[in-house]
Amino acid sequence: MTTSADELLLPLVDEDGAPFWEYVAHGELRIQACADCGRLRFPPRPCCPHCQSFGSEWRRMSGRGRIWSYVIPHPPLLPAYAALAPYNAIVVELVEDPLIRLAGNVVSAVDAPLNSVDPARLRIGAPVRVVFTQLTPGVTVPRWLLERP
Incomplete structure (x- = not known):
């Protein structure tokens, strides 16, 4: 990184x-x-x-998966991330192959900040779908939205 x-x-x-x-x-x-x-x-x-x-x-891929694991980071954090706490870091297993796992964050919308989802809403096994967020010109990352049951 x-x-x-x-x-x-x-x-x-x-x-x-x-x-x-x-x-x-x-x-x-x-x-x-x-x-x-x-x-x-x-x-x-x-x-x-x-x-x-x-x-x-x-x-x-379909862009669908499930939360395999997650953490809510606690201090000490890098300064830019400390300003966003509490936020989540997740690992998603893809529906196409649960052994394929991607790291990312659950957000409430494509361009929402990392702290846009209440950590209490996260659950292991919760269904998610991918969205793509441009961080800076030329740098886009996959992030995840919680699927509604």
Whole structure:
């Protein structure tokens, strides 16, 4: 992660993960899959951990998942994050493959701040759907909205 001018952490994009971030910038959640055995893999990497193939493709996901885990960070926090406390950090398991898990935050709307959801509303297993938030020009991240039951 790198830090922006306002001190929020930004993704550090490497060669293997670059396609993921390019799709996110276009409002698509895609996960790398093996072109030979078909298994999804995240984080992206050159070789399939299941069959050792170097063939890959990027599959579009539904953008739906469930909260697998979450925390409400407490001080000491980086100054930009301390101003937003309390906020959440979550891990989402995708409906397409519960072993594919993405870190992020639950927010109340696409451009809402990290502290826009009352932490008391979070539950393990709660359904969520992805949204895409532009943090700075050229940097978009996936975030999550709670689904209504």
